[in-house]
Amino acid sequence: MTTTNKTVQDLTAKYEFLLCEIENKVAIVTIHRPPVNPLNTAVFKELTQLMTELENREDVQVIVLTGSGEKAFVAGADIREMLELEAVDMLEMNQTSRKAFSTIENLAKPVIAAINGLALGGGLELALACDLRIASEKAKFAFPEINLGIIPGGGGTQRLQRIVGQGIAKELLYFGEMITAEQALQWHIVNRVVPAENLLSEACEWAKKLAEKPSVALRMLKLAVNSGSNVDLESGLTIEMTCFGNAFATEDRKEGMQAFVEKRKPNFTGR
Known part of the structure; x- marks a missing residue:
């Protein structure tokens, strides 16, 4: 480092x-x-x-x-x-x-x-x-x-x-x-x-x-992968949907999409 x-x-x-x-x-x-x-x-x-x-x-x-x-x-x-x-x-x-x-x-x-x-x-x-x-x-x-x-x-x-x-x-x-x-x-x-x-x-x-990634989305990714690996597909898809909803509700999701539209680097805050 x-x-x-x-x-x-x-x-x-x-x-x-x-x-x-x-x-x-x-x-x-x-x-x-x-x-x-x-x-x-x-x-x-x-x-x-x-x-x-x-x-x-x-x-x-x-x-x-x-x-x-x-x-x-x-x-x-x-x-x-x-x-x-x-x-x-x-x-x-x-x-x-x-x-x-x-x-x-x-x-x-x-x-x-x-x-x-x-x-x-x-x-x-x-x-x-x-x-x-x-x-x-x-x-x-x-x-x-x-x-x-x-x-x-x-x-x-x-x-x-x-x-x-x-x-x-x-x-x-x-x-x-x-x-x-x-x-x-x-x-x-x-x-x-x-x-x-x-x-x-x-x-x-x-x-x-x-x-540098949005921390809530990263946390939801880990939860979806780890939890989904131990259940059947339908249950895993339900876990993924819940995690997706949690990530979508964040300020970082709004910032990430806005930055994409404006063609700039996003400024994630972990919220």
């Missing part, structure tokens, strides 16, 4: 494992548990809390989520923590992770995953909960849980098949093998692959473009 007219809100004092700064209506959230940023109960809770806070901030329109360092986005859940848990405790951790991923998925604002390295297990589940995914050419992806005698528990079996279809999903889930960024692109797991040195700037460029 550029430093011109930079207004940064540093939220890191509140969190042990997350870094966050805000500039030009874009929040960059970095998971910081070097060297490979594994997810544990504390990280899940912090993600839920921070994402909820960003949801309620008027100076944030789009969120970019990434991992610290060059080695990993998130290299899975913290196996050391899991190894010490009994089944009932694991269920509690699973519920905590589910809350974090669902919070991100259902956030009214777009979330872009900037996948800078390994996205394994829970890390891939985290990326799948985001709206868009941009990967470094060095990134690698896998659901290796089968090799540990378990299965994904953070939505991997459900979100993956909705993106790539059952055949490819089962291949990744059953074999637990690593795939490259290019393979992830071919299978539509990620939207774009870029050189490692350009990853964050590309993600922020996308975020900047989205931050």
Whole structure:
């Protein structure tokens, strides 16, 4: 991101494992548990809390989520923590992770995953909960849980098949093998692959473009797509119609149409 007219809100004092700064209506959230940023109960809770806070901030329109360092986005859940848990405790951790991923998925604002390295297990589940995914050419992806005698528990079996279809999903889930960024692109797991040195700037460029869009219409788009994907077609069309009506009722709709007629750039205000 550029430093011109930079207004940064540093939220890191509140969190042990997350870094966050805000500039030009874009929040960059970095998971910081070097060297490979594994997810544990504390990280899940912090993600839920921070994402909820960003949801309620008027100076944030789009969120970019990434991992610290060059080695990993998130290299899975913290196996050391899991190894010490009994089944009932694991269920509690699973519920905590589910809350974090669902919070991100259902956030009214777009979330872009900037996948800078390994996205394994829970890390891939985290990326799948985001709206868009941009990967470094060095990134690698896998659901290796089968090799540990378990299965994904953070939505991997459900979100993956909705993106790539059952055949490819089962291949990744059953074999637990690593795939490259290019393979992830071919299978539509990620939207774009870029050189490692350009990853964050590309993600922020996308975020900047989205931050300039009419925020209510963008929120209605996300709601229509997410909610419609889990119902039958007729119900989905009803959801779309309701969201369309909400967007049409805004001042931004009037401004957008007027600007189109007058052949000028619209000035959206989020109202």
